[in-house]
Amino acid sequence: FSAIGEEREIDRDEYTPGVEPQPTWCPGCGDFSVLKALKQALPEVGRSPEETLLCTGIGCSGKLNSYLDTYGFHTIHGRSLPVARAAKLANPELEVIAAGGDGDGYGIGGNHFIHTARENHDMTYIVFNNEIFGLTKGQTSPTSPKGHKSKTQPHGSAKEPLKPLSLSLNAGASYVARTAAVNPNQAKEIIIEAIEHDGFAHVDFLTQCPTWNKDARQYVPYIDVQESEEYDFDPTDKVEAAEMMRETEEALYDGKVLTGRYYVDEDRPSYGQEKRAIGEMPEEPLAERYWDDEYEWE
């Protein structure tokens, strides 16, 4: 192991636990793609397991902690973000990643999602969006399509689905992207960008749930809006990004899967940077004070 900030070659096998648990995700689950993208992205950005904290919520996505060998905190339902925020503020040198499902992040933890974006906390937030509650056996989630039938909505959902990209942008996230489990190359690149971004980076990751999503949506064919000649917008322009997100979120439920980088604001300082600039927090990680026997507390 190396110290935080120490440069060294990192092998992607380091993120595989020594005693490797067999993933209990169902065959064909999109969650495997998130794990693979993270294992590819972290070594490329030079973040070792001991420099990385993964906070998860409750759901099939929460099992990610068992299969990715970094520091981890499996929180309660919808609460990965406040734990991740506190960790990043206490130790800004830590690479903090939060993850959860659409039910966990957009439903139960929706309030934390809005305010973490508003405050632009420096972290990557990956939402496994399979339009359903998977672990609890297929209940309607905030992103389930209108009319979707489940045990909780047997006559079909009468609700319009949440638009997570637009919500994130309007709440204040400084990086917003959507990728899909069926596009592993794009997924890796987007996770790399999100990790390297200073500020709140929200990645809506379309992950199919073949077990409980009765439509068995696989999110294919997909279109990368950066690669397609049909789409031309500037992701640094908030108005153009908002329009592209609106089109993307409306098209999804008509079967047109658009993915890509939607919004990037490199100039906005993160919440931690703001607090340090006004002198409310020290420059060095707070944790160092606890390890320093000589430190004189005021």
Ligand code: SF4
């Ligand atoms: Fe994946 Fe759905 Fe199975 Fe959960 S229930 S592991 S989300 S396929």
